[in-house]
Amino acid sequence: MKQSPSTSMGRFVIGRLRDGAVVLILVVLVIFVLAFVVGNPVEYYAPPDATQEDIDRLNRILGFDRPFHIQFVDYFGGLIQGDFGESLFQRRPAIKPIMEALPATILLSLTGIALAGVLGSIGGVLAGVRPGTLFDRVSNFISVALVSVPNFWLGLVLIVIFAVQLRILPTSGFFDNQGIILPTLTLGLVHGGRIFLIVRSVTFEETTKPYVMVAESKGLPFSYVVGRHVLRNAGLTIATTVGWEYVRMMGGTAFAIEFVFAWPGVGNLMIDSAHRQDFPVLQAGVILTGVFVVTANIVVDLGSRVLDRRLQPV
């Protein structure tokens, strides 16, 4: 029985979305369970000199004495409506500071991945088509080094070099145009390194394919063969690699970099929240980021399959 591509793709999407939803529910559940078991949230609301009576009363008022599953359903219901509780630190809905911090994170992450994509792809292709040369070996080593060092440390190194010693760039700051340079550079180097390694490998593998030799036997110069044949075949893989790297970046490294550079984004906010023990905000942030990452996962996966089918209908 033959299905048209659109319905099977549609089913695929639904399947993925369903899986993603399951994942998120699981995560929220786990977090909630832990918070329930470990934390004693009422203590954050109570003044230091509260008596046990006061605490019991607070528990009742805030609903913390209800059975677990009722609390969870309540919480989850609130989530769906966008209610993540109230920030313990600021006394406003937890979701607000996150929304305010979002643009900064989007800006930094996009510039970061753009730089990483450019550096990694171009470098990777150049290295992949000339294996064993000095350029290849050196850039290879540098890339391995870049993915071996702690990314936040790399940011600190850049700060020391450019901001402290040379004094040409600011250490932090958002509204200052130059403030974005160093964090973007850090992200670009770290993720560019990994992209480089993958692109190099993929490109090299492509050059070992027979059709490359056949094209050369026709008297076509190697650079031309790379441009018109190798890149077209490897291009999809390169693009999806950059996509996956963006997902990985949003999974944590972007946030550590925000912290290092005091970049007012979601990551910085969450780390501050962790320090201040402002759990509602932290929880909200993790869940929202989780939604983003799961969605991005699906998008990249989907995108690569669609493009793959279009370009290679084998």
Add this chain to the structure above:
Amino acid sequence: MNAAPLLEVRDLKVSFPTARGMVRAVDGVSFRLQPEEALGIVGESGCGKTVTALSILRLFGPATRVRIEGAVLFQDRNLLKLSRKEMLQIRGVQIGMVFQDPLTALDPVMPVGEQIAESIRFHLHFDPKRARARTLELLDLVGIPDPRQRIDDLPHSFSGGMRQRLVIAMAIACGPKVLIADEATTALDVTVQAQILRLINDLRRELSMALIVITHDLGVIAATCENVQVMYAGKAAEYAGVAHILEGGSHPYTQGLMRLVPRLDQDRHHRLRPIDGTPLTVVDAWQGCRFAPRCEHAWERCRVDEPGLLPLGPDHASACWLVEEPSRRSADRRAANYQPGAVDHVS
């Protein structure tokens, strides 16, 4: 036959670095190709025939470290000494090549018409319209049905035999003087093989090309070649006209090969005699004739001295000491002087 050859390979030596040192895949091979001649290079896997072909066009990729010595003379130039740019004027234009596996020889994401037109546009500088017209002609020439419909199709929509025709079209697009067919039919079904061989023969005549056919299949040699060079372990074992080779040849290796071909005029109880031993591939320092361990005629001289290609007549040579000492041929009646048609019972 004293006319200047179109292509001459002189003492070609090709080595590759491996973990155990340099390996000589081709160790001193020479032959000549006249204009419009069809030469076959035959041997078992690993004897160096494909490496020889790749060396003519210097098609080893950027990742392969290879050392090539000797000379490949074409149009008064040594191809091995040309710059990369100059080689681009030889490949595809003067010398074309057809490869073994049609399923991987074509770029999977580029329409076949474009792949054929590539070299036409690049070398002959045709504009797109003219190139497309020429491509259609070529598709017709190699026997692709419905060229107008199929010119923009992707390779995967063609069968193996059709794809090989496309590869041939690519190779002859600019009208080369030499066509090298490296195991061009090995990956194809037997019936398709015959079609492709016929196509190659037809094209050769129509386009006045010289042909180098590289294969391990003696049937292919019989169908296409005028002269044959038999290779063993990186060196030439025998060079002769195809008729003589098919009758059994003079070199013990050639004779061994021919004994393996079942023949219609043999008794059906006739047993094929395989050649003892296994083929030699990696050669470090070898003393004496390379075939000696497997040769039924070998004597002390063979184990000590390596014979070069010794002439047996005009355009006939054999790398074997039997040329100089024919009396040494083993008296075993199962041995040489194979008579076609004679019934050979196993005693």
Add this chain to the structure above:
Amino acid sequence: MSAPTIAGPPPAPALAGVEGPPGTGRWVLWFWVALLGVFLVAAFTGDLLAPYDPFDQAPVDRLSPPMTVTERGLHIFGTDPLGRDSFSNIILGTRLTLLVGLLATAIGTVVGTLIGAAAGYYGGWVDRIGMRLAEAQTAMPMFLVAILLLSLLGPSVINLVVVLPTLIWPTFARIIRAETLRLRSTAFIEAAQALGCTGWTIMRRHLIPNLAGRIGVLVVVSVGHVMLAEAGLSFLGVGVQPPDITWGLLISLGRQYLAVAWWLTIIPGLFLGLVVLSINMIGRHFERNLGAAG
């Protein structure tokens, strides 16, 4: 039937290497092994190697740059804000950094391997649940979840060792499962089954030794991954806490003095980078050889 995938980034393809003439690879490998060895030795014998007591304060000498000579002697990497010798602190930090890294990796490896092997071998619901769990995790920003978990549970070494393995076990599970599925259909497993071996025995005696090569490379790479994660968590304040010392924590502590004493932050990070780099280089070497042989 294959478990549905939410899909994460595909595993990096085996690195195609065209290395230099045969021979250079060997020397380079030993270099990295030696470097790593130095750190391992420092981890075990830290107390003996450290020139000074890491806790010995001398506020007079605070924040001295590297190669300063004080009354106590030469401080190769300078001193921290309380006058303590930086080098000694770094050596002290080696032990916990490596320990946590290795231990967490070991736990993650064992858990991941067991789940993966069981999933591949038994199939059915074991497979489905196991892989669902693994994929669910891969699709989540685990680093963030780790931050959340640690701030809930309270930062400590124990909690770190519990949380860190969650970062790596899915990778192991996935690969081990794939290999198990592949091996399961080979003849010798069937033979073992015919001889009456139980599933557990088969897994232990046949599957796992065959997988050892793959596991080995993955373990090596994971150690680096885990160490970087620990450093990150400690740096962010949700990992190791004083008086326990790891390099990640040292980086964090030195950060506020970045403008005046950059070496306090940079040098511990440099060491961490070197350790992970040597681990990665060793891992790549084996990966290449594995591809060639297997």
